[in-house]
Amino acid sequence: MGDNFILRGDICWSTGPDTMETVRNGWIVCEEGKCAGVFTRLPEQYKGLPVTDTGGQLIVPGLTDLHLHAPQYTFRGMGTDLELLDWLENHTFPEEERYEDMSYASKAYDIFAQDLKNSPTTRACVFATVHREATEYLMEALEQTGLCTYVGKVNMDRNAPKALCEGGAAASAKETRRWLEDIRGRFSHTRPILTPRFVPACSDELMGELAKIREEWNLPVQSHLSENQSEVEWVKELMPEAEFYGDAYDRFGLFGGAGPAIMAHCVWSDDREMGRMKDRGVHIAHCPQSNMNLSSGIAPVKKYLSSGLRLGLGSDMAGGYHLSIFRAMLEAVQVSKLRWRLVDQDLAPLTLKEAFYIGTKGGGSFFGKVGSFEKGYAFDAVVMDDRGIRTARDLSVKARVERMICMSEQCTMTAKYAEGRRIC
Ligand code: GUN
Numbered sequence: 001m002g003d004n005f006i007l008r009g010d011i012c013w014s015t016g017p018d019t020m021e022t023v024r025n026g027w028i029v030c031e032e033g034k035c036a037g038v039f040t041r042l043p044e045q046y047k048g049l050p051v052t053d054t055g056g057q058l059i060v061p062g063l064t065d066l067h068l069h070a071p072q073y074t075f076r077g078m079g080t081d082l083e084l085l086d087w088l089e090n091h092t093f094p095e096e097e098r099y100e101d102m103s104y105a106s107k108a109y110d111i112f113a114q115d116l117k118n119s120p121t122t123r124a125c126v127f128a129t130v131h132r133e134a135t136e137y138l139m140e141a142l143e144q145t146g147l148c149t150y151v152g153k154v155n156m157d158r159n160a161p162k163a164l165c166e167g168g169a170a171a172s173a174k175e176t177r178r179w180l181e182d183i184r185g186r187f188s189h190t191r192p193i194l195t196p197r198f199v200p201a202c203s204d205e206l207m208g209e210l211a212k213i214r215e216e217w218n219l220p221v222q223s224h225l226s227e228n229q230s231e232v233e234w235v236k237e238l239m240p241e242a243e244f245y246g247d248a249y250d251r252f253g254l255f256g257g258a259g260p261a262i263m264a265h266c267v268w269s270d271d272r273e274m275g276r277m278k279d280r281g282v283h284i285a286h287c288p289q290s291n292m293n294l295s296s297g298i299a300p301v302k303k304y305l306s307s308g309l310r311l312g313l314g315s316d317m318a319g320g321y322h323l324s325i326f327r328a329m330l331e332a333v334q335v336s337k338l339r340w341r342l343v344d345q346d347l348a349p350l351t352l353k354e355a356f357y358i359g360t361k362g363g364g365s366f367f368g369k370v371g372s373f374e375k376g377y378a379f380d381a382v383v384m385d386d387r388g389i390r391t392a393r394d395l396s397v398k399a400r401v402e403r404m405i406c407m408s409e410q411c412t413m414t415a416k417y418a419e420g421r422r423i424c
């Protein structure tokens with residue numbers, strides 16, 4: 001838990017998809033790692049606490065990256081002329097095979113952890129590879145950053161190079177149990193998450209094993225869902241008895257309900273899949289940059305949001321090549337406008353306000369009371385100097401936050417806190 005302290009600045013946070021609060025030159029109080037409130041005048045009871053005055057910088061909740069692949073950071077910005085299945089075969093799987101080698105893995109994961117630490121993200125749900133040793137190293141590296149993360153050793157036993165198929169379902173399950181034993185009690189803000197890669201790479205036998213492990217260890221689950229049309233067709237062939245793609249996870253209790261689950265992408269989910277995700281409380285990780293790069297399509301995010309589904313944003317590194325969730329907010333808005341104009345005139349585009357909500361409180365909710373400055377929420381905050389966006393106008397805090405999302409590369413993050421810990 002962090003110390004008790006106060007930040008002063010121009011503060012902005014979401015309480016819901018359509019409700020953005022701002023306070024100019026306000027005070028935000030951190031008590032025992034939690035937000036005690038945002039105030040226009042500092043209440044008497046807090047007057048003894050140390051204050052850092054940011055001098056009018058923007059203070060917003062820490063961002064959540066609900067879906068990314070740490071081992072893919074090495075080849076970000078490369079190879080995205082292909083669609084998903086060819087990209088996996090030609091770029092992703094060959095790269096991930098390299099994480100057997102701990103000298104490569106440690107070098108790669110040190111860079112990844114440093115860069116994530118220096119991004120505006122305070123929470124992340126991370127895929128590693130199938131390799132236990134490298135996954136444990138990644139968890140150590142992330143723990144040291146102070147960020148709050150879920151990390152998954154990936155499971156796969158088919159439709160991939162032999163070196164990534166873990167010697168079959170039983171061996172994959174055994175290695176997963178060993179990983180969980182190894183890390184038990186070792187970390188305070190780095191937690192395990194069960195990670196079947198996706199249906200094409202996991203046999204029914206493996207899914208059955210993972211179902212048992214999920215129950216025994218009471219783990220959350222992360223995976224991929226309905227990202228690409230060829231993938232969706234392939235899943236129909238592999239599991240004809242499933243009513244739809246998500247049902248193939250649900251049959252094994254790996255689709256929310258009994259425990260939390262994140263499904264990345266959901267570009268091609270139909271109404272049945274949507275309904276099941278709602279019933280089961282599945283979190284959808286929307287990854288607009290990846291969906292553009294791999295020509296996957298445009299997820300109907302506005303529909304998910306207005307239907308009350310749980311939504312967060314993901315970079316999907318290295319389907320996406322940028323770690324900034326500010327950028328993902330902007331891209332979520334932009335692709336939703338193209339979808340509206342080109343695909344479905346009945347589905348309005350996302351607003352920036354909604355995208356800000358999804359990237360903060362929406363994704364943060366996977367971690368509990370996270371991603372807002374309401375009283376009792378975890379003190380996750382980023383302080384942004386937006387003076388790089390030069391203007392002659394005097395702007396409201398709300399307008400400055402809008403511009404920060406649109407031109408985040410012109411802003412500088414000057415501080416970041418997770419659970420009240422100063423991260424950078
Ligand atoms: N589906 C299965 N594996 C992957 C992956 O590594 N990235 C993306 N974007 N989709 C996947």
Ligand code: FE
Nearest residue numbers: 069224264316
């Ligand atoms: Fe992914």
